[in-house]
Amino acid sequence: MDLESALVTGAGVLPRARYTSPDFAALEFERLWGRVWQVACREEEVADVGDYCEYTIGDESVLVVRSSSEQLSAFHNTCLHRGTRLAEGAGHLEEGSIRCRFHAWRYDLGGALVEVVDAEEFDPIPEGTRLGAVRVGRWGGFVWICLDAGAPALLDYLAPLPELLAPYRLERMRLRAHLSTVLPANWKVVVDAFNEGYHVQGTHPQLLASTDDVHLAYEQLGLHAHYGRLPEARRTLTPSPRLGLGPGDYDEGEILESFVTGLGGVFLEEERAVVAEIRSTPAAGEPMLARYQRRRRELLERRGVPVEAFSDDQLTSADDVLFFPNLLGPLYPGSAVVFRVRPDGTSPDRAVKDTWILEWPRPDEPPRRARRRFYPDWTERDWGLITNQDYANMAPVQAGLKARGPGIRLNRRQEANVLHMHRTIDRYLTTP
Ligand code: FES
Ligand SMILES: [Fe+2]
Incomplete structure (x- = not known):
């Protein structure tokens, strides 16, 4: 393989060999994994x-x-x-x-x-x-x-994420579960799949009724990237604009309930109770979302989570962060789901994905160790509907990338973080 032919083009087209070539994978081990x-x-x-x-x-x-x-x-x-x-x-x-x-x-x-x-x-x-x-x-x-002895210091490498993410206090969270599995695709196929919201309409259509998947903001930060409800793309209790519904066509309470459930596990019981209370006792004057944010702030505070540094919007959204090159996932006040993706051995066709589920410990909770669980085949476990849908894409994507065809093209806005990650990889690969 000639490296030049596998690099992202000036027009942002990604040659397929990046995902399939053993030579490209070998160069990644030397120049990317050997340095980050x-x-x-x-x-x-x-x-x-x-x-x-x-x-x-x-x-x-x-x-x-x-x-x-x-x-x-x-x-x-x-x-x-x-x-x-x-x-x-x-x-x-x-x-x-x-x-x-x-x-x-x-x-x-x-x-x-x-x-x-x-x-x-x-x-x-x-x-x-x-x-x-x-x-x-x-x-x-x-x-x-x-x-790499010559790489920058860790905090310089991570900048500006440590400052941006400081309010989450990830170091105070505790591991609730540690799950690993093997996915039948190149590691970058896996990272790409979690680094954009563009696939929600294609892969998770059930989410459109309760989430605005279009107004997500994407931003590149140093080597890294970030997307979510950034200030210019705030959470609303509205469905996806793709559904073309008007204000009378949906129920805010239902949307609130399904996105809180969709946030997944950590404080779920308490949060469900808050949602039920809000839905059953309408308050005049205070919008439903603001009321939930206020109640959630109280709930987190009771749990001991320092909440002053979070905006109201952050209380009802996730910061989806990519720590270049292979650590990503949604961070929430009080909990986080962090994935690490790497090649399985030296294969360009398989990846190991580790999932750390982190949560804020209750003040009286003694430290305990989460057992590591490993599933050699991802289909051995039910990962929940959304993740199952994501994982089911992996084999068809990798298989498709092996067919002959032109380089792949990306959405300029919604896949901007994907492009940024690939261009950053190329910077490493082209530096001898
Ligand atoms: S003592 Fe380690 S290889 Fe012999
Ligand atoms: Fe997904």
């Missing part, structure tokens, strides 16, 4: 000294270890003796050290080699020999790693 900051795990998954999480990307494996109460360390997950992978998945390292299963070399939690069996039979091993360090950083309650 990526989320390895949640901090709470490595809460206690000795806890570890493995993060894999392509053939690379990085071990994140809680090496002291204050410190996280990250290493290339390979023994310095004969190269064995040292640990897999997530768990706890017993006896405060990392012991290789093969010939029992031992490393301390900071990666220093502390024991070599029959050391005198080796040529002298220098004092201070340690596992290869990987850069590690923390933001938002996530542990981030970067394989």
Whole structure:
């Protein structure tokens, strides 16, 4: 594959090889995945000294270890003796050290080699020999790693998102569920599918009765992007303009109820009760949406969520954020659903999608660990109607992209974030 022929064109056309070519995927491993900051795990998954999480990307494996109460360390997950992978998945390292299963070399939690069996039979091993360090950083309650020593610092890389998203206090949220599955499509097909609202009318037509899918705002922020009910596209209790309905043709209360239900789980019981109360006791003078926002603010405050920094609009919408290149999802006051998408192994045709469901803990709630659940085939689980609809698109998109055809074209406004992400990828790929 000649790289030039796979790059986004000046006119914004995306050649198909970007999604299907093993050569393109290989170049991504070298120049993209080898250089960006990526989320390895949640901090709470490595809460206690000795806890570890493995993060894999392509053939690379990085071990994140809680090496002291204050410190996280990250290493290339390979023994310095004969190269064995040292640990897999997530768990706890017993006896405060990392012991290789093969010939029992031992490393301390900071990666220093502390024991070599029959050391005198080796040529002298220098004092201070340690596992290869990987850069590690923390933001938002996530542990981030970067394989490139020359990359910018994490906060510079993420700018301006940390400032923009500060009110959500993601670092105070707790993991309620951690679900992973494999989707039959290139990782970018998956990211693209969650990085625009244009597909709502085609894929989720049931949502049109309760949501204005047209007036979403899209904005590009540094390497990253963002869409949702930004100030110029505020939430209203109206259906999609695509349905052509007039004010007498729909019921605001029904719309409120279905979008609150559609926001999904976290405070659902309490919120449903608020909606029911609002619908059954009409208040003169105060619009239904404003009333719900006011009541929701009270509900969140009772839960201990600092709500002062949120606008009323933010209380009834989501900030859909893409942390370039592969972390995205809707953030709500008090909860968030964050997805991470990466190639499955080195395949250009399959992706692993991890979902972290985060919620604000109740003030009296003891910390607990969410179990990681993995579904090798996404059809083994019911992900809810909307997500099932999204996932069902993956195989046909990937299969279609393999057919011969012209490059794919994007909607200039509603898919602007998709284009921005692909152009940013190309900036990495064209930098040797
Ligand atoms: S490969 Fe690790 S101790 Fe031999
Ligand atoms: Fe969708």
